[in-house]
Amino acid sequence: MNLSVGILFAPCIKFRLNGIYRNEAQTYTGECSVIKSEEALILQTSAGQQTISSGFTLTPDEHEQADFDLLDVVIGIHFHWERTENQKFKGALQILDEQQYLTAVNILPLEDYLLSVISSEMSATSSLELLKAHAVISRSWLIAQKVKKERLTADYQSCLRDENQYIRWFDREDHDHFDVCADDHCQRYQGISKAYTPAVQQAIEATGGEVLLYGEEICDARFSKCCGGVSERFDNTWEPVNHPYLTKVIDSASLTPVPDLSREEHAKAWITSAPDVFCNTRDKQVLSNVLNDYDQETQDFFRWQISYTTEELSALVKSKLGIDFGTIHALEPLQRGVSGRIIRLRISGSKKSMVIGKELIIRKALSPSHLYSSAFIIETEKDSSGTPVRFTLKGAGWGHGVGLCQIGAAVMSAKGYNYKEILTHYFPGTKIETIENGELKMKTPPSASLPPPL
Template structure:
């Protein structure tokens, strides 16, 4: 595993979880590109079986330097609205064991081979080189900073998914993507001699968010809210009125449809991304839907929902504290949701696209919400690099360094290994 604060001096190998114990997956097939046979791996009665033969663990090594493995099925988008099962092709070696009564599949791989696939899993291999280079450098810096390490208890550097960063194998690679990864080999973003924990998300919606408003952690100097526009002045979006006014104005932000038209966007997104309105969106629920939704998500059997009120917004307008008032078994109940993640989780059957929204609703004669609409900006947590904004900059001929300096202020690009 990578160690936080330690800067690698040569290319490290990393451990990436492909099938996690939490998936409770009991079977997987693996095929090597240079063999005709496909291996069936099963967990039955707490025993690991390779083509029917019990083994304590299974290890696959590549037989030649250009061979690869095809593995199926792999979960992608765990818990998000785009979740699906995919097949992936990977380099490196494969380790399989049993954990918590289910399969645990790890891909051990040199970091540059892994990163080549991350850029084209997060975004399309048809993106302009400056976008693919920026995305690769952000993905490399995030991993090597080893600041989050969400799966340290499994001794993984990352999982294959949006939870860490998307890794869907070599299936989407293009020549431009391979070149982008080779030309940035070993390059990371640094601040005060440490590798930056470079977060990123799909669309900031016009203003990116400061990290401490999204996660319970201290403020990082390079993860500040920025106006995703050539005009760097930050609009004031912390009141409901200001946010609503700003939302409805025409925008020249890098992630806006004026710079990246929505009907052209799909060719640049990752292949699991749904097409949709990333910059501005809206979603509505009727009282019955709202009761069901909030009851399910909070494990409280609500009789009615009476109001939903933003209490606090971050600098991007993302709501970071929100109040829900309703009747619970005949008694008034107020709950406060205290993070953008919790707000997005509770207010949508899957996951709200972002918490940068304003609310409009009508009230029925029982003082309950009749119908509620959320009008929102951006997709994702909004901190760090805005992927669609970076695409907009790349399409407008900004360089890789300009893109990275725009989203990650006061940082330097450095090559840490050859």
């Protein structure tokens, strides 16, 4: 199975072909660039320039020996660690004209894609069982996205906006001309730039073709960095679809019940506490194994806080949403999910009051990049006249919190759980099957319950 991955979005695409690449009868190699003129795309090579069409595809003559470098690829788009780097890729390179910019697309086999994904989403030095777990969920997610793409109808809506509300979620439907993107919006995919290890190759081979199933459907297997102690439901983060395997999971071996975190008083107690759960760790060895270099810059992922003056927050929200609330005087959670994440938040100001959601819009609105998560409480400081002068957000977790918790799974692996036990924990009611030649064949499912830690 081949797939297409959108890598770079820019007015000029610069790349280096390391080997012989072909478009129809013409061959190319070495330094190249593509720019967009008023009427056409211009390809510049050492031999000169030529006009090309959108969808221009360069395919290597020798797949195993050839690769290409994309220059100045932006990673972590809009996140706190955003940066550019040069990246190396196997497979074919396609250049698309998407009106506002050019898009560089990598076309390659699914299993080759997975080699990079599990080295990009985590460190290639992660434990074998964690890499296996991630290989299965990344493979499942990708296939589920291709199925979803085929099922999307023209009237599908991911945004509800009027004078009183701005509710939006971001998912597969945001990509029309390729299967997935290469950044955190989908799955991190950074080509063969990241150092592979024998364990990465072993994890892919050991789980070859394995996917998670719930009933007869391949699971839309999601994951985030740190759930904060309890995972969130799919429908509270994306479209209103119930996936029973993407539900509330307490991130511990004991599965001790927690209060109803959709209630404000319980959410506050939970977020301001430090529960004994898998992802509550500062074990440097575990974290260095699971987090890539730039992710290790983030230390306060389990519990965190950020503070703004009223003026700072008002200016920030206006710049991020393009909505002028005037001077903001209140932030009010209207709906929380099962993990305590805010799904609907009312922002009230001197000019306007409006409800925003879902979780990613809230995270975008209240941070120069992204808040770590929408699981936070609001403390409002007032002056002697009762006027708000500062808002402090105290939060839990890193990411949307749906499905597998990467840091929690890393701790589970360090404690001796195998990949099937990890998957059983985060995706209740699922089973593992394998795809061979496009057909599903049963493999032994994971155990029905989580065993005690070793």
